[in-house]
Amino acid sequence: MRRTYLVTGGAGFIGSHLVEALLGQGHQVVAFDNLSTGRLRNLDHLGHDPGLRFVQGSVLDELAVDELMHACDSVIHLAAAVGVKLIVDEPLRSFTTNIRGSEIVIESAFRHRRPILLASTSEIYGKNSDVPLRETDDRILGPTTTARWAYSTAKAVDEILAYAYHRERGLPTTVVRLFNTVGPRQSPAYGMVVPRLARQAVAGAPLTVYGDGTQSRCFCHVSDVVDALLGLLDNPDAVGGVFNVGSTEEVTIYALAERIVQRAGSSSPIRLVPYDHAYPFGFEDMKRRLPSIDRIRNLTGWHPTRTLDDILAETIAEAAAERAASVAGTI
Ligand SMILES: NC(=O)c1ccc[n+]([C@@H]2O[C@H](COP(=O)([O-])OP(=O)(O)OC[C@H]3O[C@@H](n4cnc5c(N)ncnc54)[C@H](O)[C@@H]3O)[C@@H](O)[C@H]2O)c1
Numbered sequence: 001m002r003r004t005y006l007v008t009g010g011a012g013f014i015g016s017h018l019v020e021a022l023l024g025q026g027h028q029v030v031a032f033d034n035l036s037t038g039r040l041r042n043l044d045h046l047g048h049d050p051g052l053r054f055v056q057g058s059v060l061d062e063l064a065v066d067e068l069m070h071a072c073d074s075v076i077h078l079a080a081a082v083g084v085k086l087i088v089d090e091p092l093r094s095f096t097t098n099i100r101g102s103e104i105v106i107e108s109a110f111r112h113r114r115p116i117l118l119a120s121t122s123e124i125y126g127k128n129s130d131v132p133l134r135e136t137d138d139r140i141l142g143p144t145t146t147a148r149w150a151y152s153t154a155k156a157v158d159e160i161l162a163y164a165y166h167r168e169r170g171l172p173t174t175v176v177r178l179f180n181t182v183g184p185r186q187s188p189a190y191g192m193v194v195p196r197l198a199r200q201a202v203a204g205a206p207l208t209v210y211g212d213g214t215q216s217r218c219f220c221h222v223s224d225v226v227d228a229l230l231g232l233l234d235n236p237d238a239v240g241g242v243f244n245v246g247s248t249e250e251v252t253i254y255a256l257a258e259r260i261v262q263r264a265g266s267s268s269p270i271r272l273v274p275y276d277h278a279y280p281f282g283f284e285d286m287k288r289r290l291p292s293i294d295r296i297r298n299l300t301g302w303h304p305t306r307t308l309d310d311i312l313a314e315t316i317a318e319a320a321a322e323r324a325a326s327v328a329g330t331i
Pocket of ligand 1: 008011013014034080097119122181
């Protein structure tokens with residue numbers, strides 16, 4: 001059935017891929033974004049699609065959110081201040097957007113009785129390094145003065161609100177905890193490690209690895225993440241649930257840097273940078289972060305299909321194309 005979806009953060013990295021997939025399924029989409037980290041150019045290639053409407057504005061604007069909510073059948077809330085660097089550099093704006101913005105979107109979804117799919121994060125688990133992390137696992141956090149735990153707490157408040165609206169008011173809410181997601185159109189500007197290292201490699205600059213590089217992560221391709229979202233969207237069995245979405249292919253950040261250098265055919269050295277040089281205002285990292293994806297797999301059959309090598313090939317190609325264009329003076 002053809003539906004109209006409101007995608008907050010629709011000009012962002014994940015948002016633009018989701019918008020594209022929804023349009024591809026014949027739906028109508030309203031992409032709502034204040035273009036703080038998102039870019040209109042992420043949607044350029046979809047500009048001809050009559051099913052797409054882009055609205056520039058903030059989720060902090062209650063009237064605008066309400067008007068758009070009214071015109072849509074369902075909402076996917078992705079708008080947020082994202083990226084380790086951004087949340088460390090601008091903790092106040094990040095916290096306000098991530099708590100107040102989500103509250104406004106959830107309240108509006110309730111007023112209009114619209115199902116909502118809410119993007120949360122693996123940061124919810126804080127420094128719990130259990131392997132694998134299950135949705136029911138504990139949150140282990142450090143001091144409130146560390147920006148990372150403020151981001152984790154803001155997203156936890158969003159989850160709690162969504163769940164409370166579901167339980168007490170019957171609003172159909174579904175929460176996805178996204179683990180590291182990568183792929184085309186991800187900006188390196190806000191602390192995302194794969195696009196940053198890929199750009200350093202193609203520029204012949206040293207690859208800067210924070211800490212000792214033995215911390216490990218799992219990187220999931222954005223098209224797999226979008227497939228996971230589509231499987232949960234408007235799925236009655238997902239309502240009231242929380243789902244991890246991520247890859248289970250684990251790599252240390254040092255090994256990741258080595259692989260990027262090798263695959264880019266680069267001769268860049270790898271340089272270790274102490275955390276307190278990279279993030280002077282307080283930073284803590286966690287050793288491992290590997291999701292259990294049993295819950296979503298059991299419900300929808302979803303599992304990631306793209307390998308880390310697929311992801312690196314694409315990210316390096318994008319970085320190289322960008323560099324060639326900038327050297328030629330076309331961007
Ligand atoms: N990329 C990841 O690895 C990852 C991991 C975990 C969770 N997430 C979550 O996924 C969602 C999308 O993240 P992304 O990686 O695409 O990042 P992104 O920065 O590309 O997307 C966020 C979008 O929200 C927009 N935005 C920010 N503040 C806004 C506001 N006040 N009003 C309207 N729009 C606003 C930005 O302009 C941007 O387009 C976020 O909720 C994020 O917390 C992402």
